[in-house]
Amino acid sequence: GMLDHHGGALLMAHDALAKSTNPTIRRFARGVIVAQRAEIIELRRMLAVGGLRKPDYHKYDALFSL
Secondary structure, three states: HHHHHHHHHHHHHHHHHHHOHHHHHHHHHHHHHHHHHHHHHHHHHHEEEEHOOOHHHHOOHHHHOO
């Protein structure tokens, strides 16, 4: 679903940070991490309002840090 879609962006951004020394790529990847973290938090909030809470919704939390 959408959590995996946004989580995939987090995975790719962390991969870019690990592999690239290009300042533009690194700045972009950090921006992706910040934006996708916010999106995932908002998706989880909306799901919780609907009464949906699952441990699986937190599987990308470790990737929230820069």
